[in-house]
Amino acid sequence: MPRNYRLPSYHRQSPAIRCLNFLCAVLLTLVLIAGIILFVLWLSLRPHRPKFTLTDFSIPNVNRQSGAANLPVKFAVNEHNPNQKIGIHFEAVYYDDELIASGPVMYPFYQPPKGDTLVQGELAASGPTPTDPAWQRFASEVGAGSVGLRLVLNSTVRFQVKVWDTKEHHMKADCGFKISGDGSLHQEDRNTPCTLYF
Known part of the structure; x- marks a missing residue:
């Protein structure tokens, strides 16, 4: 008796969730870049003792x-x-x-x-x-x-x-x-x- 194979149905994300995920990824990337820039500036501009x-x-x-x-x-x-x-x-x-x-x-x-x-x-x-x-x-x-x-x-x-x-x-x-x-x-x-x- 042949078996019935059913392909899993693909659930598409709503446009709002995809937009939110994209914005979160962009925001995290900007925070990471800003943190690296601030760290480099702090290393180069920190005061040294006389x-x-x-x-x-x-x-x-x-x-x-x-x-x-x-x-x-x-x-x-x-x-x-x-x-x-x-x-x-x-x-x-x-x-x-x-x-x-x-x-x-x-x-x-x-x-x-x-x-x-x-x-x-x-x-x-x-x-x-x-x-x-x-x-x-x-x-x-x-x-x-x-x-x-x-x-x-x-x-x-x-x-x-x-x-x-x-x-x-x-x-x-x-x-x-x-x-x-x-x-x-x-x-x-x-x-x-x-x-x-x-």
Whole structure:
């Protein structure tokens, strides 16, 4: 007895469903392309942190017996910034935990891409004085020819990419170094990179 074979009936989709499927496919493709473009732009335009290098530091006559108060504190830090805009506002010089001098360094400035700026500052030392608890140790280290100091630069940074500016960020560059008995920077500490906290 011959078998009856029936072909499966073909159900055609309605035009509305086909149109909806096509629109979903186009939308997903556009989202994928936009995501790839945004990722590439983010990789190429993301801000890079600036780099700070201590180039010079001095406290002339630091070996005087009347203390370091009112002595000029001079320093120079090279700042390399691959970004568009950066402002330098305040700094401080520390002897371990004892503050030696602090004050404003320079006004905010514009720096072009891949630019280098020499940040120079001159402050009046506030101590230590012979009445300070840290004076004996400070004076003995000066006599030994090696005084450990820290230079801290506090900055407000805003990056600019073309016409778009980011919000302001706080940044701190911390430079550790030693000065000799005459108040000049040790040669091995010249051009050493500073630690950056962002």
